[in-house]
Amino acid sequence: MALWGLVLGCGILSAAEPAGAGKKQAFKLEASTYTFSPGPEFQFEFQSRLIQAVPGDVLILKEGTYDLHSGLNLVTDNVTIRGQGHEKSVLSFKNQTDGSFGLLASGDNLVLENFAVEDTSHNAIKVLGAENVTFRGVRTEWTGGPKKTNGAYGLYPVQCKNVLIENCVAIGAADAGIYVGQSTDVIVRNSRAEANVAGIEIENTVNADVYDNVVTGNTGGLLVFDLPGLPQKNGRHVRLFRNRIFKNNLANFAPAGNMVASVPAGTGILLMATDDVEIFENTISDNRSFNVSVVSFLIF
Helix, strand or coil: CCCHHHHHHHHHHHHCCCCCCCCCCCCCCCCCCEEEECCCCCCHHHHHHHHHHHCCEEECCCCCCECCEEEEECCCCCEEEEECCCCCCEEEEECCCCCCCCEEEEECCCEECEEEEEECCCCCCEEEEECCCCCEEEECCCCCCCCCCCCEEEEEEEEEEEEECCCCEEEEECCCCEEEEEEEEEEECCEEEEECCCCEEEEEEEEEEEECEECCCCCCCEEEEECCCCCCCCCEEEEEECCCCEECCCCCCCCCCHHHCCCCCCCEEECCCEEEEEEECCCCECCCEEEEEEEEECCC
16 A cells, blocks of 8 residues: 555656656847947957847947957847947947957947947948948047058948948048948948048949939049959949038058059049949049949959
């Protein structure tokens, strides 16, 4: 009887186990909003949050200058980084000692808005291989004036799809202030490019509209290239319209050997080796070499 009671008791205990016992339970992290302030711990805290980010996270930068010594990385999809304005929330890499970039991101559905990246060793913001990318109200700048030692690219989406760049500012890049390369379905609008070697460059890209921008004080204002030897070839279907492109007469300061080192000062629009390009309703003036030039790749 005692033995039977023990067996029965064990059976009761077994029946009382919750359904699914022994199976792995799903663990889901919830998206959150995180707010950051300038200070000595910002580099560690912000990069840690980028590493731990989950889809839907929003990272808020309060007003101020954030001093960083190392580049930042983000690989998670559906993340927003938002400041208080491109003159108010500034990521400064003037004392950068590690990494050549400011922010390197590869997640889809990325939104970067209302902050600035200054004085990176190389590229300011590079987004690689992402889909649905928005730059809004972002400024990239090298504050020491035009120099060969400035970084190459300001805003730099490459191999991306569905890219929107709007209300942005790019200053001082030793290659291109706003560069879109090997991408598909792109809009660049209501932005300003100034004091770069190339103000805005569209390279090996399919379906790009570039409009309502101000492009001035660069070596070359607006460039559309198609280059060999890249994964995405045959850039095409690019429209340039309602832009103001004037006084792009800055001496070329690109390092020797760069493609844009061959761009003559005084270039308004330079179209090279790209098919199906429309140029209309632009205001183009006071570019001392030429306002619009259509050339073969062979001359470069």
